[in-house]
Amino acid sequence: MNKLNRLNFSGGPGALPESVLQQAQEAIIEVPGMGLSVLGISHRSDWFAAVISELEANIRTLLGLPNDYHVLLLQGGATQQFSMLPMTLLRGKAHPADYLHTGYWSGKSLPEARREGPVHLAWSGEAGGFRRLPSDDELSFSAQAPYLHYVSNETVEGLQFHRVLGRDDVPRICDMSSDFLSRPCAAERFSFIYAHAQKNIGPAGVTVILIRDELLKEAPTDLPGFLDYRMQIEAHSNYNTPPVFAIYVVLLVTRWLLNEIGGVVQMGAINRSKAELLYHLLDDSDGFYRGRAEAQDRSLMNVAFNLDSPERESQFLAEAQAAGFSGLAGHRAIGGLRASIYNALTLSAVEELAGFMDDFRRRQAAC
């Protein structure tokens, strides 16, 4: 990205690494060695089978994923998973699944789950305005639940779990859409992980799903084909024409994570440095910048904060935009401000933002 381009601090779709963008750009005209555009190459070609295969292997390597997991690439975003999951695991069940309501996105999963079967709300942060996550003392999970579902990182409110929840005898299911491959995630402790690509690992249009094989052993056989995980697994994510380009870009991102970053441990360390820089700036601002989340539950991906008035927030946004910082408005559901600092946003980009924020505060204090 050249210097004229804005730095993308948007809640998503997020920025992608420069080297990935360059390779994606080349592939629009010709996939290296293939003589065809990536937009026109067959999803039944040997080339694409190798893309799927390498991408799956890269994800296994990055997460140390055991062999009894399937890796799927589907369309429809996390939203489709909000329904596909309970269609598969909750319909006709007597015992409710445990769900956590920790913010905007987990809230979206609830009505779709309730449409399919019984749901037990194991904890809700709604009364507290979603400014914190539950402690272990506040949680008790049922041993009879078909599964536990939660969202690891609430993009809108800037909340993130820094531990694994749940019981080892009940399948853990986690929406990791906004922190997948941003740090180690103990994937082997989950039965099902899903993540749309457009935060940390690619463009909008593809969702990565990891499923432990035994989770599907009692899955219904009467679902529409495209909503049937087993049919998608059998077809190696090629049940019907997949989004070839988006999948190719996700492959490029996994190569970047492996070869340029070094893995998810290294990525996590970089992401922690970026987040600490901004949270320290908030904490050291004498209350000028007010962090939204309680300190122990702060997200390393989405730094949500406020100023003392909506007017000052508007001024901040206008000046930030003019200075080349894009996407700093909070989610339309809650307003305020938010710096989303996904994998591809570099520490130096975050330092630039921190410099702007420091400067903005000093100028406001001088008024």
Add this chain to the structure above:
Amino acid sequence: MNKLNRLNFSGGPGALPESVLQQAQEAIIEVPGMGLSVLGISHRSDWFAAVISELEANIRTLLGLPNDYHVLLLQGGATQQFSMLPMTLLRGKAHPADYLHTGYWSGKSLPEARREGPVHLAWSGEAGGFRRLPSDDELSFSAQAPYLHYVSNETVEGLQFHRVLGRDDVPRICDMSSDFLSRPCAAERFSFIYAHAQKNIGPAGVTVILIRDELLKEAPTDLPGFLDYRMQIEAHSNYNTPPVFAIYVVLLVTRWLLNEIGGVVQMGAINRSKAELLYHLLDDSDGFYRGRAEAQDRSLMNVAFNLDSPERESQFLAEAQAAGFSGLAGHRAIGGLRASIYNALTLSAVEELAGFMDDFRRRQAAC
């Protein structure tokens, strides 16, 4: 596309116009004037709202679409529509919907429809090996049917309807995935048209849907949100993060159709010339090239043919590949040979193929 690149005669994903590929390539680094990559720009931005709006307007202009139609852009391909449609219009109905089984793709729609409600098979070409389509004399449609469903162009077998089927008092629903915007289609006579992008109008990952408003007046209200056409309409195709890049490319293709080609009438004339060139070559080959479909039902999009033996077909494919013609193998379901000549394949590209085919025949005759 430079001269080193292969010509893409694949059944899909198909080729895209050179000018579209160039603009798509530029947008990977920066959307003109926006300072952000198209892969990272927000789907809630004014820019993307304008993309959706212009794309919708372009489709309305290209097809002369009346105002009581909605234009939707969804994920999941035609396959998702095979289920969404009967979920919406067939569940709990007493009278069966009329379905035609004219080839591979209409065959895929049948089990998904039957899963949701009663289906009447109004005609099947299966016994005849899908080498022709029904004449009007062979068809009678029920006035009580919730709808009639058929596929306008069977990609695999190379069959295409050159007229509109059905009754004016029963909603017509048509899968136009492989001939949408390739010629005028009398859209105003259909209640519902769907077409995935990856043949004539864009990359894989997005599906265009035209719905007459009244078709949804009794649609159920208890479907999962992402499968509910009304929720998608209300959200202007932005119910959850849409495939921004794929949609942008479809916009570029509609601009190309309007500004460089001149519209669907002109596109249809070009496509007819391309198809006639190849069909004349088959017909004038003294039986060397054997057209698969009966003459009156031949597709202008997919020219399916055979040689006298699988061995000769393999030789044809190998020599064609070496000469720079890609994707000429028939669909894996039926084998043989197939030249798919979607919108972006130029007449001169088809002339090149015809030259190769002529030459191949002469060389074989000389053996």
